[in-house]
Structure formats: structure tokens, C-alpha cells
Amino acid sequence: MSDLHNPRQNHLLDALLNAEYDRLFPELELVHMPLGKVIYESGEHLKHVYFPTTCIVSLLYVTENGSSAEIAVVGNEGILGVSIFMGGDTTPSRVVVQSDGYGYRIKAHIIKNEFNRAGPVLRLLLRYTQALITQMSQTAVCNRHHSVEQQLCRWLLLSLDRLSGNELIMTQELIANMLGVRREGVTEAAGKLQRAGLIDYSRGHIKILDRPKLERRVCECYHVVKVEYDRLLPSFHAIAR
Amino acid sequence: MSDLHNPRQNHLLDALLNAEYDRLFPELELVHMPLGKVIYESGEHLKHVYFPTTCIVSLLYVTENGSSAEIAVVGNEGILGVSIFMGGDTTPSRVVVQSDGYGYRIKAHIIKNEFNRAGPVLRLLLRYTQALITQMSQTAVCNRHHSVEQQLCRWLLLSLDRLSGNELIMTQELIANMLGVRREGVTEAAGKLQRAGLIDYSRGHIKILDRPKLERRVCECYHVVKVEYDRLLPSFHAIAR
DNA sequence: TGACGTCTGTGCGATGCCGCACTTAGACTC
DNA sequence: GAGTCTAAGTGCGGCATCGCACAGACGTCA
Numbered sequence: 356m357s358d359l360h361n362p363r364q365n366h367l368l369d370a371l372l373n374a375e376y377d378r379l380f381p382e383l384e385l386v387h388m389p390l391g392k393v394i395y396e397s398g399e400h401l402k403h404v405y406f407p408t409t410c411i412v413s414l415l416y417v418t419e420n421g422s423s424a425e426i427a428v429v430g431n432e433g434i435l436g437v438s439i440f441m442g443g444d445t446t447p448s449r450v451v452v453q454s455d456g457y458g459y460r461i462k463a464h465i466i467k468n469e470f471n472r473a474g475p476v477l478r479l480l481l482r483y484t485q486a487l488i489t490q491m492s493q494t495a496v497c498n499r500h501h502s503v504e505q506q507l508c509r510w511l512l513l514s515l516d517r518l519s520g521n522e523l524i525m526t527q528e529l530i531a532n533m534l535g536v537r538r539e540g541v542t543e544a545a546g547k548l549q550r551a552g553l554i555d556y557s558r559g560h561i562k563i564l565d566r567p568k569l570e571r572r573v574c575e576c577y578h579v580v581k582v583e584y585d586r587l588l589p590s591f592h593a594i595a596r
Numbered sequence: 597m598s599d600l601h602n603p604r605q606n607h608l609l610d611a612l613l614n615a616e617y618d619r620l621f622p623e624l625e626l627v628h629m630p631l632g633k634v635i636y637e638s639g640e641h642l643k644h645v646y647f648p649t650t651c652i653v654s655l656l657y658v659t660e661n662g663s664s665a666e667i668a669v670v671g672n673e674g675i676l677g678v679s680i681f682m683g684g685d686t687t688p689s690r691v692v693v694q695s696d697g698y699g700y701r702i703k704a705h706i707i708k709n710e711f712n713r714a715g716p717v718l719r720l721l722l723r724y725t726q727a728l729i730t731q732m733s734q735t736a737v738c739n740r741h742h743s744v745e746q747q748l749c750r751w752l753l754l755s756l757d758r759l760s761g762n763e764l765i766m767t768q769e770l771i772a773n774m775l776g777v778r779r780e781g782v783t784e785a786a787g788k789l790q791r792a793g794l795i796d797y798s799r800g801h802i803k804i805l806d807r808p809k810l811e812r813r814v815c816e817c818y819h820v821v822k823v824e825y826d827r828l829l830p831s832f833h834a835i836a837r
Numbered sequence: 838t839g840a841c842g843t844c845t846g847t848g849c850g851a852t853g854c855c856g857c858a859c860t861t862a863g864a865c866t867c
Numbered sequence: 868g869a870g871t872c873t874a875a876g877t878g879c880g881g882c883a884t885c886g887c888a889c890a891g892a893c894g895t896c897a
Contacts, residue, residue: 416737419816424740426733441726442719443828447820448733473714478683481722485682488729492667492689495736496657499665499776502883526844535740537885542845558844558893575660579688587684743853767874778855783875799863799874 360385362459364408366432366588367483375476379469383459388412390524394435394450401445403460404436410456411517413533415449424498424535425510427490428453430517432584437484439463440470440477453533454514454523482587489583497576503536504544508573510534511554515563516581523561548572601626603700605649607673607829608724616717620710624700629653631765635676635691642686644701645677651697652758654774656690665739665776666751668731669694671758673825678725680704681711681718694774695755695765723828730824738817744777745785749814751775752795756804757822764802789813 362383363369368376384403388394388410395401397417405412407430414427426448429435435458438446444463469476497506510533514523527545531538545561548554553569555562563569570577603624604610609617629635629651636642638658646653648671655668667689670676676699679687685704710717738747751774755764768786772779786802789795794810796803804810811818 442723482683498739
């Protein structure tokens with residue numbers, strides 16, 4: 356495997372002790388996760404958990420009339436498929452790749468076995484799950500109280516935190532689906548940010564020009580979640596090792 | 597202790613094997629949970645988990661400007677303070693009693709010890725936590741896409757499911773705080789439901805007259821969550837025993 | 838180079854919710 | 868029975884977002 360791809364790029368895997376890492380390593384399968392790929396369909400029985408390394412993935416809920424809303428974003432800080440070890444084996448959410456990249460996956464029964472050792476892996480995964488719960492809750496509040504523009508800022512920052520560069524490949528149409536708003540609403544909000552010099556975009560490419568200003572314009576929701584992630588998963592090494 | 601109060605009124609406690617139940621029983625402390633009582637303040641270090649029996653409790657997130665939104669409802673089907681065993685020891689949410697009643701609490705370190713046995717109690721609590729995650733996620737979607745009236749129906753049904761009778765003690769002002777909308781918005785929605793003969797209310801007393809009609813008027817969110825709870829925590833006995 | 842498809846911008850009326858102010862109506866107290 | 872308090876109803880202007888329609892603008896590929 357090339358230097359390009361290394362399981363330790365995922366923060367959770369990187370936090371493991373050598374003993375656990377060595378047990379899991381042979382079971383890790385590198386997978387390409389292309390833009391738009393549906394990792395789990397709503398209600399589907401989950402066969403693997405995924406540890407994203409360079410991709411970003413969205414957890415979406417889709418309503419009966421076809422509209423959708425993003426519940427959470429997961430990148431190299433996290434894991435997909437928590438319901439496998441939480442005990443449900445499936446969830447009503449749909450999981451879609453939002454930014455092309457790679458990740459490692461591992462068969463459900465392997466991670467379950469590891470989890471059932473009730474050691475550092477269990478503790479790490481549960482702490483991550485709690486951070487995820489915070490993100491979901493804050494999303495609910497944000498949907499209720501904040502403007503499209505603020506939510507767009509939040510979304511950009513969430514994505515940026517999980518990327519190496521400062522450019523996103525993403526159309527306004529797709530962002531609108533994530534946020535559960537109209538495409539025109541995103542156009543308007545993005546236009547404002549562009550005019551203010553915070554971002555620059557064209558035809559599916561978004562460049563972040565001024566992150567500090569973006570952080571000042573975003574609603575509190577972004578910061579609340581970030582603080583909670585940092586608190587729960589600080590130096591990862593301190594938790595699991 | 598009178599027959600009125602019995603820990604087995606809480607479904608999670610009721611699902612325990614005798615071995616686990618007998619270990620926990622001496623540690624259970626009956627507590628009155630009066631309307632409006634703040635069980636946990638946002639960010640506070642949690643000292644107990646609570647198993648509601650006759651009360652109903654709301655998980656709220658409060659924004660900087662003072663507006664709030666309910667993230668989830670917990671009654672005798674659940675437990676409060678999941679972050680204790682998830683590993684965070686605290687959460688950014690505020691937890692407030694929404695309907696007067698009782699519950700049992702247990703010291704944090706006791707439930708942690710039990711959890712760390714990695715047996716049926718752990719499995720039960722994690723499955724419950726997953727159900728809770730579903731409720732939170734669906735709340736986020738509902739906040740985004742559904743009308744105040746639909747959300748009021750959902751809220752009424754969620755409360756009703758956790759009560760013995762068909763009457764709620766709750767002002768429209770408080771409901772508005774839970775839903776994160778204006779009081780007048782609730783007045784309008786409740787007026788419609790009353791005129792349609794689904795409910796009857798006056799000065800803080802709400803009677804549900806026609807539950808089936810309420811279920812037909814509610815958005816899908818209610819049903820999605822209910823189905824998931826039933827799936828994850830079916831006959832509780834099957835899980836833990 | 839030209840044609841087509843996709844992405845983005847704009848204008849419009851409709852709507853649902855907001856914030857505020859004020860009224861009406863039960864319930865409780867003295 | 869009068870006064871007081873709280874819960875609930877109503878009216879009005881404002882605003883954000885919606886749904887729809889259509890017009891440019893950029894890329895791609897023949």
C-alpha cells in the first residue's frame with residue numbers, strides 16, 4: 356500500500372494502541388468512496404463500518420415527499436455505522452459521500468468482536484458516538500433558529516475541517532439538498548459570502564478565501580460542536596492508550 | 597415503599613434480569629421530579645442517571661439569544677444521562693421536567709460499574725441510546741420541513757405515549773418553548789386541532805379526545821421514531837434476558 | 838467552432854412564521 | 868364580589884423562505 360493511503364489518517368484508528376491496531380490492521384480494506392456513492396441506504400442492514408480518511412460523508416434523513424436534511428457530517432475524525440456496535444445493525448438514515456476520497460472498512464462482525472472486548476476500542480467508539488450525538492442535536496437547533504446563510508457557513512466549515520485543502524467540489528444544488536433548502540437560497544447566501552470576499556466559487560468549485568471571517572459569521576452551532584468534539588476526543592491518544 | 601412506586605415501571609429497569617436488577621435495586625433512589633425542575637444544566641457534570649417512571653422529561657438545547665428547541669423526549673421508556681456511560685460525563689443539553697412525576701436515580705459511578713461489566717446492561721443501554729439518536733435525528737428533519745401544526749401533533753403524541761392518562765398539564769407558552777416557536781403559533785395550531793375535535797384544552801390542561809385522528813394528522817416523523825423504538829426495544833425481555 | 842448540458846443568477850407572488858401590542862377570559866385571593 | 872394574575876385569542880406589518888419560471892454563463896465534447 357502506498358504512502359498515500361494509511362489507516363492512521365483516520366483519527367480513530369490513529370488513536371488505537373498498537374495491540375488493538377495490530378489486531379484490526381489485517382482486516383482493514385481500503386475503499387474508494389466516490390462523490391454521490393450511497394454507503395448505506397435507509398434501513399439497510401449494515402455489513403461494514405467505515406473509517407474515512409480523505410473522503411467526507413453525510414448522514415441524511417429523507418422524508419416521504421423526497422426532501423432531505425443532513426443530520427451530521429463524518430470525515431477522517433470519525434466512523435460510519437455506529438449502529439453496528441450500538442446494537443441496531445441499521446438506521447433510518449441514508450449515508451452519502453459528499454466529497455470524493457478514500458476510507459477503510461471492516462466487516463461488521465470483526466468490529467463487533469473488538470467492541471465486545473470492552474476495552475479501549477469500546478471506550479473510544481462510544482466517546483465518538485457521543486460527539487456525533489452533539490452534532491445531530493445542534494443540527495436540530497440550527498434548523499430551527501438560524502438563517503440559510505449561517506447554516507451555509509457552518510456547512511462550509513464542517514467540510515473544511517475534514518479536508519486537507521481549501522477547495523470543495525460541490526454544486527449549490529447538492530448543498531441545498533444537504534441543508535434541506537432551495538437551491539436559490541444557497542445561491543443567494545453564497546453570493547453574499549462571495550461579495551464579502553469570504554469565498555470564491557464557480558460551477559461546482561468552492562474556494563474558501565477567508566476562514567477567520569467565515570468563523571465570525573457562522574452561528575454558534577459550529578463552535579459548540581467543535582468544542583464538544585475537542586473535549587471528547589482531545590489528544591486521541593489520551594483516551595485509548 | 598408503596599405500590600404506587602416501583603422501579604419496574606421504567607421499561608429499561610423492567611427489562612433487566614433478576615441478577616442485574618437485584619444488584620442495582622439497593623442503589624435506586626426514588627425522586628420526585630416536579631414540573632419545570634432542571635435535572636441537568638447545560639455543561640454540568642452529571643452525578644446521577646435517572647430512570648423516569650411517571651414523569652416526562654425534555655432534552656433542550658438553548659441558543660445564545662435565549663431561544664430553545666427540544667431535541668428529544670424521555671419518559672418511562674428510557675434513561676437520562678446517557679453521557680455518563682458514553683464517556684463524556686456531561687452534554688451541552690439542558691434537561692427539564694415537562695410533566696410532573698417520579699423517577700429513580702442512581703449514582704454515576706454505580707451505573708458505570710454496571711455498564712463496565714459489559715453484559716446485558718451495556719447492551720440494553722446502548723440500544724436505547726441508538727433509539728434516542730433516531731429521535732434526535734428525526735427532530736432535526738421535522739424542524740426543517742414540517743409545519744407547527746404537524747410538530748404540535750408529534751409533540752402531543754410523544755407525550756401521550758409516556759403518560760398513563762389522556763390529559764397533559766402544559767401551557768401553550770411552554771409547548772412553544774419546547775418546539776422553539778412563538779406562543780401564538782401554538783395557539784393557532786392548537787385552535788385548529790380543537791375545532792377539529794381532536795383535543796380540548798383550557799388554561800394549561802390539554803385533553804386528547806381523538807388519538808387516531810391525531811395520528812393521521814401528524815407528520816411521518818412520529819411514526820418513524822416509534823417504529824425504530826419498537827424495533828430496538830421490542831419485548832425488552834428479549835434483549836437483556 | 839458550435840451545440841448542448843449543467844451550473845448559477847434573478848424576478849415574482851405566495852406563504853408561513855415572526856415580533857409586538859392589545860384584548861378576552863378563566864382561576865385564584867382576599 | 869372585586870381585584871389580580873395568568874392563559875389564551877386576535878390583528879397587523881415585516882421578513883425569510885418557498886415554488887416556479889426563465890435567463891445567462893461556463894464547460895465539454897463532437
